[in-house]
Amino acid sequence: MKYHRMSCQLVKFLTYVLGRRPDEFGLVPDSEGFIPLFRLLKAVCEDEAWRFVRESHIHEILMTAPDIPFEISGNRIRATDRSQLPEHIVVTDVPKLLYGCVRRKAWAHVLAKGLSPAGDPWVVLSSNREMALRMGKRNDPRPVLLTVLSQRSVEQGVVFHRVGVHLFTAGHIPAGCFTGPALHQEKEPAHTAAPPPPKPTSPGSFILDVDKGGRVAPKGKGQKKEILWKKERKHRRDPKNYLG
Numbered sequence: 325m326k327y328h329r330m331s332c333q334l335v336k337f338l339t340y341v342l343g344r345r346p347d348e349f350g351l352v353p354d355s356e357g358f359i360p361l362f363r364l365l366k367a368v369c370e371d372e373a374w375r376f377v378r379e380s381h382i383h384e385i386l387m388t389a390p391d392i393p394f395e396i397s398g399n400r401i402r403a404t405d406r407s408q409l410p411e412h413i414v415v416t417d418v419p420k421l422l423y424g425c426v427r428r429k430a431w432a433h434v435l436a437k438g439l440s441p442a443g444d445p446w447v448v449l450s451s452n453r454e455m456a457l458r459m460g461k462r463n464d465p466r467p468v469l470l471t472v473l474s475q476r477s478v479e480q481g482v483v484f485h486r487v488g489v490h491l492f493t494a495g496h497i498p499a500g501c502f503t504g505p506a507l508h509q510e511k512e513p514a515h516t517a518a519p520p521p522p523k524p525t526s527p528g529s530f531i532l533d534v535d536k537g538g539r540v541a542p543k544g545k546g547q548k549k550e551i552l553w554k555k556e557r558k559h560r561r562d563p564k565n566y567l568g
């Protein structure tokens with residue numbers, strides 16, 4: 325009984341998202357009313373109450389419940405009744421500032437080439453900064469937030485469409501028509517000198533001195549034996565030692 329009630333609530337929720345106000349969730353259906361299924365799931369899971377929802381739940385509902393008001397085609401989903409979906413309306417009275425996000429690793433390219441759709445029909449922007457960040461975090465945990473200068477964009481030939489209350493779409497935003505954070509240049513790590521070789525820890529041990537290309541004389545007892553041997557050889561060579 326509890327599972328059935330939860331399924332009914334999920335159906336009502338998805339019907340609202342897909343058929344009435346997808347813009348409230350940062351979603352823009354294509355010309356056929358479809359939304360990529362993975363985008364829908366990311367948006368739905370932002371709600372604490374629906375964080376558990378997976379694609380398997382949606383497929384199970386479609387197979388077990390009659391007269392479900394949405395349908396799946398491939399990896400896309402749409403409402404069967406789309407009469408209440410917000411229209412894409414060309415607008416000229418665009419808010420002065422719009423917001424959008426890009427992946428951090430794509431920021432340098434976007435800064436140079438402009439903002440283009442990434443696997444979507446349009447660039448999706450929002451007049452609400454928080455909504456733009458919410459949408460951006462679905463693709464990158466730390467997205468780069470861009471501020472689009474709408475008037476400058478219009479002067480460059482950009483046509484904006486309004487979708488719902490806070491969402492706007494465009495085909496392309498030219499470079500120079502938006503602002504963002506400065507590009508961070510990674511500093512090369514500072515070169516540090518190699519640590520000195522360790523000192524011998526026991527008598528008679530030695531270490532290699534690579535810079536000098538030789539072997540360091542042993543210390544301790546071995547060094548004393550070498551000194552005594554040299555003195556003895558010098559003593560034998562001295563003629564005075566053999567005169568009476």
